[in-house]
Amino acid sequence: MTSIQAKLAAHGHRLTKPRQAIFTVLSHQPQSVLEISQKLSKKKLQIDKVTIYRTLDCFVNLGLANKTQFKDQTFFYELADHKHHHHVVCEGCGKIADIELDEAELLQKVRKNSPFQIKSHHLEFFGLCQKCH
Amino acid sequence: MTSIQAKLAAHGHRLTKPRQAIFTVLSHQPQSVLEISQKLSKKKLQIDKVTIYRTLDCFVNLGLANKTQFKDQTFFYELADHKHHHHVVCEGCGKIADIELDEAELLQKVRKNSPFQIKSHHLEFFGLCQKCH
């Protein structure tokens, strides 16, 4: 709460009830707005989806959340307090697991092979989890 | 034409005029359906966007095209006849360049770190091209 409080304040933003609620529901598991909405409902916290979108957007800008995308046109959000990492998605059951890699070599190769100044990347893996295998 | 012809036939699909037209317009530059549609229009080939979607879907299934996604909810399609590769997208002007990497090490690391059976991955880089830099 203090961290979010501080970051919001530093940007002239307010710590509101919806923002607190949405924050408590975030985790390292990337979640869609629908899933977040449903989690909130279960907690008897009724928050409009537009507010969820705007809040997540705000969190992403403040570096509190990360926005990801897998194979469909839906965006997923997770807490940003961990180390930079990527995910493996099970194409059988939808399960998502974190993957932590040393990407130094990879990025080095890319920088050597491309004249672009690279700022960020998306990397996601797809396959089958142990159960679905 | 023969390659597409053969693959279509092998799956009981027909080589139609729209399919030929759409095929000629594909390249290694990932393109959205809108862009493909505009290219076709310039060639005086008026094809409904629904047909473009269905055709691209068909091409992807036959391994003739690849479907990619960058930071928005739009899908991009490119020819699949080249070696496996990824892209760098300029966030200034939208320019897209191919990036070819040796991913063996990376995949090895991932397989070692994850119990999932990995089948595919998405990897895209974002930054600024030389002009926008």
Place this chain on the structure above:
DNA sequence: ATATTATTGCAAATCAGTTGCAATAAGTCA
């Protein structure tokens, strides 16, 4: 040439995300 059925095009629907705006509630300060 005819019959069969995959494919097309149009209209309408869906799905995720965005925008406008009036009502509400944080944060500020006397």
Place this chain on the structure above:
DNA sequence: TGACTTATTGCAACTGATTTGCAATAATAT
């Protein structure tokens, strides 16, 4: 604390991308 300012919320309507239903059309096989 209580009034004041303005960020934030919720609702309704909208957009852009993609999908679906269906009747008309055109590729293929005989």
